[in-house]
Amino acid sequence: MKKILILANNDVGLYKFRKELIRELVKDYKVYISLPNGNLIPELEKLGCEFIETPINRRGTNPITDVKLLWRYKKIIKSTNPDVVLTYTIKPNVYGGIVSRISKVPYISNITGLGSAVENGGILQKVTLTLYKLSLKKAHCVFFQNKENEEFLSSNISIGNKRLIPGSGVNLEQYSLLDYPKSKEIHFLFIARVMKEKGINQYLEAAEYIKKKHPNTVFNILGSCEEEYEEKLKEMNNKGIIRYHGMQKDVQKYFRTAHCTIHPTYYPEGMSNVLLESAASGRPVITTNRSGCREIVDDQENGFIVMQQDSKDLIQKIEKFISLSYESQKGMGIYGRKKVEKEFDRNIVVEAYINEIEKINKSIS
CATH class of the missing domain: 3.40.50.2000 (Glycogen Phosphorylase B;)
Known part of the structure; x- marks a missing residue:
């Protein structure tokens, strides 16, 4: 059975915005998820994922902590031997992307936002862009959630295959059209x-x-x-x-x-x-x-x-x-x-992922 490794920085975002994709993936793949422990991990495991606890300081800038994360990802990729790696948010994108590139494992990155370090300019922006350059250059595909992010990164980094998707999309059944309230207030x-x-x-x-x-x-x-x-x-x-x-x-x-x-x-x-x-x-x-x-x-x-x-x-x-x-x-x-x-139907996002993963499978076989 083919294997997919998902690298993320928190359980809430992964469950709330990606569970529909995970439901599709577990039908045909062994799915590993690497992220910090949280209250929704049991729900993700119920979907069929195998959880690998990976501490991440989401906003920290300590280089020692980040090097530890890099080595942690290297061990995880070596032990799971995935066919495809999916990365979300800045640190998984950067360090997961670098390790996947070194390990020659196909990977798909999702730019969920560039973060204040890039937006505010200065030395942090230069460092972050250098890391993005190292991590995204060999990505099978880079998903962007808005045009401005795509244009900014593409003007600074050479990215091969890139696609614009409607954010994480929205589950139209879960968020159905509600009656409009009638009240004096x-x-x-x-x-x-x-x-x-x-x-x-x-x-x-x-x-x-x-x-x-x-x-x-x-x-x-x-x-x-x-x-x-x-x-x-x-x-x-x-x-x-x-x-x-x-x-x-x-x-x-x-x-x-x-x-x-x-x-x-x-x-x-x-x-x-x-x-x-x-x-x-x-x-x-x-x-x-x-x-x-x-x-x-x-x-x-x-x-x-x-x-x-x-x-x-x-x-x-x-x-x-x-x-x-x-x-x-x-x-x-x-x-x-x-x-x-x-x-913005979430199915558009799920289909985009399935499409890119199928391309990877065809190129390998």
Whole structure:
């Protein structure tokens, strides 16, 4: 039986966004998954995967730790002897790609976002691009989730086979079209880690302004919170400006009562899963004019696009949304659902992977 090794940095992303692909792969392959331990590992094992625990410091820049990861991948590839390696996120892409290249094992990399190190420039950008050059040069295929990432890396690195896919796609059965809520209050929804780069400052500023002018609005926040925002959220929650719900497993519960999702991020990501899931559920979205976000929004059709780090623009777009009739708001949600069905079905991503893996098999046989 042929073998596939998947290198990833966390269990949540692998299960939530790749389980449909894994279900297809285990039909014909022995599938190994290498990543840190987590609560969803048992679920991944139930799908038919064999788990190999691999500690990864996702945001760390310690070269000693990274060299250890490189050697860990070398041992894993030697022991599993895979026919194909699939890599996701920066460190698995870089170090998994380098080891696969050295080991002469075909590999497919997925650029889920370039990360702040590349976006912010400087010495870290140069180091990261050098590592990408070493890791991606001999990849059988490099999947990009947005055009901007593809153009940037391709202008700095010679990449052979590359394909643009619609992010991780969205499971249209799991995120079905929900009834649009009828209520006197208009509920807005922010779903992300509460951190500066996700646009939380702009969301909080908008909530404070809008709430005074439009008391019938509710500004919900879902997500884990960075320490610097804990007191501010607690204070604003106590004042009734926001409703902070913390980390939630069932976001669909909140989609049901939400009228609009607001995602004012300026964090470098491949394609926003929050926006895909919101649109699939029939919820209008307000988000920033950056790659990974604007692809999901046809401005004024299924939501509004705002300038990055611009609270005034965000406030204007929220007020514009509030001024719409119920039917217009609902219509935006339906338009978004149709757009996602056409362009972002997760089956498109699964088919792209199966297609590339079959090409590898044909070249070997």
